[in-house]
Amino acid sequence: MAQRFVTLPEIRAEARKTLPREVWNFGEGGTETETTLRRNRRALRRLAIRQDILVDVREIDLTTSLLGVPLSWPVAIAPMGGLVLFHPEGDVEMGRGAEAGDTLQFLSGATGFAVEDVARTSRGPKMFQLYHMGDRAWVADLLARVEASGYHAVVLTVDVQVYSRRERDIAARWSPREAMAVAPNPRPPDPTYPARLTWDDVAWLKKTTRLPVGLKGIMTARDARRALDAGVALVWVSNHGGRQLDSTQASIDALPPIADAVAGRAAIVVDGGFARGTDVLKGLAWGADVVAVGRTVLWGLAAGGAPGVANALGLLREELRTSMALAGQTRVRALARDAVFRVD
Numbered sequence: 531m532a533q534r535f536v537t538l539p540e541i542r543a544e545a546r547k548t549l550p551r552e553v554w555n556f557g558e559g560g561t562e563t564e565t566t567l568r569r570n571r572r573a574l575r576r577l578a579i580r581q582d583i584l585v586d587v588r589e590i591d592l593t594t595s596l597l598g599v600p601l602s603w604p605v606a607i608a609p610m611g612g613l614v615l616f617h618p619e620g621d622v623e624m625g626r627g628a629e630a631g632d633t634l635q636f637l638s639g640a641t642g643f644a645v646e647d648v649a650r651t652s653r654g655p656k657m658f659q660l661y662h663m664g665d666r667a668w669v670a671d672l673l674a675r676v677e678a679s680g681y682h683a684v685v686l687t688v689d690v691q692v693y694s695r696r697e698r699d700i701a702a703r704w705s706p707r708e709a710m711a712v713a714p715n716p717r718p719p720d721p722t723y724p725a726r727l728t729w730d731d732v733a734w735l736k737k738t739t740r741l742p743v744g745l746k747g748i749m750t751a752r753d754a755r756r757a758l759d760a761g762v763a764l765v766w767v768s769n770h771g772g773r774q775l776d777s778t779q780a781s782i783d784a785l786p787p788i789a790d791a792v793a794g795r796a797a798i799v800v801d802g803g804f805a806r807g808t809d810v811l812k813g814l815a816w817g818a819d820v821v822a823v824g825r826t827v828l829w830g831l832a833a834g835g836a837p838g839v840a841n842a843l844g845l846l847r848e849e850l851r852t853s854m855a856l857a858g859q860t861r862v863r864a865l866a867r868d869a870v871f872r873v874d
């Protein structure tokens with residue numbers, strides 16, 4: 531595909547220009563003072579990459595895998611609800627972009643389209659992000675459909691006990707839930723259910739699905755250890771891109787102690803502010819198997835549909851490859867923690 535945009539900032543600028551102001555703010559914004567949101571970016575900027583010279587970097591191996599699913603490069607699309615606000619075919623179009631960009635798609639539990647439709651309309655590998663926004667019978671039915679549709683894993687999001695106060699939306703008197711009602715998929719029956727979730731529900735989930743289970747929203751080594759004890763196969767280090775609890779640690783800073791606690795016993799995904807190839811390198815060096823990106827591909831979707839998503843992913847991949855070469859690193863799986871260090 532000919533690239534329409536030649537840098538990632540161009541894609542973001544185009545999305546900003548194209549989207550209605552409320553929708554841009556819903557995508558871009560965070561909670562309350564947006565301290566978590568800013569901290570994610572600041573913490574990544576504060577890290578420096580070690581520069582090793584005179585290494586033969588003609589071949590850069592970006593390949594990896596997640597829960598046995600082979601990936602040609604270590605970046606996945608984070609689950610995002612409300613995609614229909616950014617493109618009329620929302621999650622379906624994002625799936626096409628993921629396929630074109632050769633990337634794993636996490637489908638949001640707040641998907642605007644049926645899990646079957648998203649699975650049918652693109653061929654790339656997919657995993658499902660679950661919102662437990664209904665009783666156990668509702669979740670069991672949904673997971674049976676997810677399994678039958680070929681998703682490779684289910685990841686329960688655990689940082690939306692209650693919906694946060696997103697002040698950009700509140701101040702605009704604008705409700706994303708109402709705006710999303712145009713999507714064909716029915717909304718989950720009980721958005722208040724997650725407030726009661728405990729580790730018992732993780733045990734229940736493990737018994738209920740044959741798929742590997744992950745937890746998204748782990749920010750401490752203690753919770754990571756509990757997750758391992760519960761048999762969780764994927765630990766997702768995330769503060770929801772600054773959209774849930776305000777004033778948390780940056781997810782990149784939460785990552786190293788969690789990686790130590792996990793010690794290879796589960797897969798690790800990180801997200802939160804990863805927007806450039808150098809950011810991805812940093813996340814991998816500090817312990818993630820895969821870095822997930824939200825807004826970076828969201829702007830691609832808004833700016834150009836599936837080709838826009840593929841364009842954004844292609845640029846991110848090119849940046850990663852270039853940064854690896856310039857850092858004297860040849861294999862993403864071999865990146866070690868001391869390849870990146872704090873400088874401020």
Ligand SMILES: Cc1cc2nc3c(=O)[nH]c(=O)nc-3n(C[C@H](O)[C@H](O)[C@H](O)COP(=O)(O)O)c2cc1C
Nearest residue numbers: 608609610611638687770771801802803823824825
């Ligand atoms: C518009 C939007 C919708 C989101 N919806 C969901 C969701 O439905 N489920 C979920 O687990 N996380 C959701 N997230 C959080 C992302 O999965 C991810 O944690 C976050 O966006 C990563 O930060 P980044 O956007 O800076 O890459 C959403 C994020 C955005 C920007």
